[in-house]
Amino acid sequence: MPPTSALSRDHAVLVFDGDCGFCTSAVNWLERALPAMPATTPYQWAELDDLGLTAEEAAERVWLVARDARGDLHQYGGHLAVSVVLRHQPALGWRFLGILLDTPPFSLAAAAGYGLVARYRYLLPGGTPACRAGRPE
Numbered sequence: 001m002p003p004t005s006a007l008s009r010d011h012a013v014l015v016f017d018g019d020c021g022f023c024t025s026a027v028n029w030l031e032r033a034l035p036a037m038p039a040t041t042p043y044q045w046a047e048l049d050d051l052g053l054t055a056e057e058a059a060e061r062v063w064l065v066a067r068d069a070r071g072d073l074h075q076y077g078g079h080l081a082v083s084v085v086l087r088h089q090p091a092l093g094w095r096f097l098g099i100l101l102d103t104p105p106f107s108l109a110a111a112a113g114y115g116l117v118a119r120y121r122y123l124l125p126g127g128t129p130a131c132r133a134g135r136p137e
Contacts, residue, residue, distance in 0.1 A: 012066035014081065015051065015058055017131070018042020023062070025126035036089050038064065051075070061118055079107070079114040 014030075014037070017023045027040050043058030051065045052073055064081035066074050076084045079101055086098025101110040117124070122131035 011068075012038035012064060013046070013051070014038050014040045014085065015043045015046050015048075015053065015063040015065060016040065017059055017062075018044050020121060020131035021126040021128045022121040022124045022131055027062075030085070034085065034089055034094065035091075038066070038085065061114070078118070079110040082114070083110070 014027065016027050019042070024042075031037050031040065043053070043055065043063075046053075046058070048055060048058060051063070052075060053063060053065070057063070057077070061078040062081050064076045064084050066076075066084075068074060083098045083101035086094045086101065089095055089098070100106045121127050122129065
């Protein structure tokens, strides 16, 4: 089975902050760049209870929520969500990058990098004051 099968648009969703211009731009870029993308939805429109997420969790980071063949729910947040999406691409280069993001010591750098981007996303291209909402300084 090809690696893309596990991220079927019917069984997986990438949940992001739809009020954040940077987040929306990043998800739009991923949808254009990657041939095997799960469904995407802003957390503000999602049924968070069905996804096992709280609004606070969803505002804090991107989430990939998927159901396996048995119907079990799996949640991956932050850099791990990106890692899983990349690991399910048909191109070897994307899959390799996805594996690196989840392999120490690279995973430590990926987690720290993701944390910095999430914290300061309002300063990045496409960022708006809404990207900063609810964030402690």
